[in-house]
Amino acid sequence: MNTDYVLMKGNEAIAEGALRAGCRFYAGYPITPQSEILEYMSLNMGKRGGTFIQGENEISSMSMIWGAAAAGARCMSSSSGPGYDLKQEGISYLSSYNLPAVIVYAMRYGLGDGEITAGQDSYWEAVRGGGHGDSRQIVLAPASVNECASLTYEAFDIAEKYRNVVIILSDGAVSQMIEKCNLPEPKEHDIDEFDWVISGKPLGTKKNKVTNLDRTIGYEASDKYVLDKYKTMFENEQRWEEFETDDAELVLVAYGISSRVCKTAVRQARKNGIKLGLLRPVTVWPFPRKAFEKMPESVKGYVTVEMSLSTQMGEDVLLAVKHSKPLYSYLTTYHIPTADGIVDYCNSVIAGDVEPREVI
Amino acid sequence: MADIIMAGFGGQGILTAGKILIHVAAGEGKNVSWTSSYGAEMRGGTASCSVVISDEEIGSPYPAKLDVLLAMNEPSFDKFIGDVRDGGYVIVNTSLMSKREYPKNVQVYGVDATDKANNIGNNRAANLVMLGAMMKVTGMVSVDKFGEGLQDYFDLKGHNTSTNIECYSAGAEDVKAL
Structure with a gap:
């Protein structure tokens, strides 16, 4: 008999999965049906030595994610419906700099304010909506509380593997339900693990930069890098x-x-x-x-x-x-x-x- | 194994009753799911949670037909009684039901949950009286074993009181067929 489970909500499993993956920076703004992610993070992020910020809105929260990602931190934000619309600008910027981050979309139903209950009508927005410009995000869709934890945990590795945004696409039902969940082993992430991160460097040494469209390698090379990356993601990540x-x-x-x-x-x-x-x-x-x-x-x-x-x-x-x-x-x-x-x-x-x- | 809806007014501890139920059932090795209604309708209206307990992998956590309905007030009874399978169990809080006829295609049981809890001195524990009645009637988990699980739930929460188990036991003792 499986006795290592915990009973938790999908939203809590997403948050705990992220913390166990070494996510040490979260910024976001509350909106139903994903507010438990913020609640869980506000309660537990500090205990793991990380930073939780409830931004003044979704846009500023995404800008904070952008900074944390450029600095090499495992970072996450989450939202729903009208709140997620505001995240798209940030997703476009993260994509333009090839920065890894995990963004959670717990879908509610309807246009405008819509309903606060579950829906799946933001599929197009999640799958096609990386903000302005040409970009692709890997979108993982958990169907159980267990997957809320395991896919979020893995999402950080995938994001870093491709230097790309990964979306966790949940819905008001999966996010709000309680089930048995087997949590993955906690691990720590080294903020200086990658050579592209922006960190303090001594005078006279070459400093990393993140610049729009990352033209540091030249226009053609940059375009090829991005297209090759999307093709590789498409080939390798179908599940x-x-x-x-x-x-x-x-x-x-x-x-x-x-x-x-x-x-x-x-x-x-x-x-x-x-x-x-x-x-x-x-x-x-x-x-x-x-x-x-x-x-x-x-x-x-x-x-x-x-x-x-x-x-x-x-x-x-x-x-x-x-x-x-x-x-x-x-x-x-x-x-x-x-x-x-x-x-x-x-x-x-x-x-x-x-x-x-x-x-x- | 069982598709269940627990319903009542917001504040009657319906969601907690569901959480206690899945805590115990999960401990028994069952697969469980718990979903609650949420939204504007909760304020002053009916609060409910759906619980599925199964030996199999759980598909929909929103059962269409119910094996058990636990109704802590009359509006909840009226709202969900039509969803109970023939021969299913219905447990009502008779403290908050008017004198009425009950359908014959289901097995209806009642207990004065609100009054019992008030008399014992724990007016927030009518939900536990209902759980006691439910275990006695359905035999889903033995009354004693479920009682231990219930104690365990509150011990883990860090706010157990002796009146919790008293209310639960009163429900198991006093439940009557209607």
Whole structure:
């Protein structure tokens, strides 16, 4: 029996996972449904010898992250909805300097203020929205409290490996739920580990600089560096989980809270002889295209299950399968999908009562 | 193994009751999940938490059909009674229920949780009276074993009092079929 667990919320697991990875600087601003991350950090960061700052707003917090990242610290910020919009400027700057940092996005639903409850309609913003300019961020989508801890813990290594921003894409449900969590081993990070960090240097020695678009190596070399980096990230970092896909006729594609309900739906459907499977992207960028390439011949179509108004991840599925299979989307907006609802929708798809989707 | 909703007014300790339940069930080696309703509706309205206890990996932490409903006031009962499976358990706080008919497709039990807790002198522990009733009725965990787990929960929190277990035991003793 597993006795090494703790019972904690997804948000707390994200914060503890970061602290155990050696994150010693956090700056952010409260917003539901991720405020427990700040609460946890404010309570525990000092005990680990780090610095917690509740900035006067999201923009200033991101500027602090920018400074901490340039100095070589493992650093993190977090937000949701309208707060995350304000983080994007900072993400663009971090990207322009090739600085590693971890940013958490706990999605709430809706436009503007929207709802404070769970949603998945900020997928595009998280996956495509690195602020202005051309940039890519690796986006990890935990579906359990355990993954909240383990993926955040790992995110810092990935960020440093590529000198890139990594996003933890959670939602109001995964962030707020309590489950058993096995926490990773605590470790310390050496702030001077990398030769690119800005640190004090004696007079007469060459000092590191971070400059916009990092043109220190020349325009062409800099562009090549960035493009090569994105290609390498795309090649190397695709991750996913498959469930009952071997002989599936219809494959559900879902991440975060929806993917959990999908698993229940697959079990339920299979009891009645309906061959559903689930493909759960763990990275939503890079989207796990390799998983689609190796799907069995039996697959007749894909069904995304998303808490959004229009099909967002569905577009990535169409790109992944190059339009070779029909796409359907079961969209539940601010309602958590139900297993019954998913199975009913799939039955309608099988019966030919649902039109495949292109966009919207 | 069990899909549960616990509901009541904000302030009745519903979320804590759920946390005690998952603390004990997790200690028994079960997989558990706890989710709470949150948002503007909590102020003065119904607060609730969903708990799933299972030997399997837990899919949705939001059960659509309930094996157990623990309702600490009448609005909570009205809100969730329709979600209880046929033959499921419903435990109500009869201190805050009007005289009424209960549906026949479910097993309804009641205990005067608020009055009991007040009489024992711990007016915040009506939730523990309800938990006692729930364990007695469902047999999910034996009454004694759950009592130990409950003590352990408060000891870990650092604010256990003797009236906690008294309230819990009163619930187990006084629960009646309705």
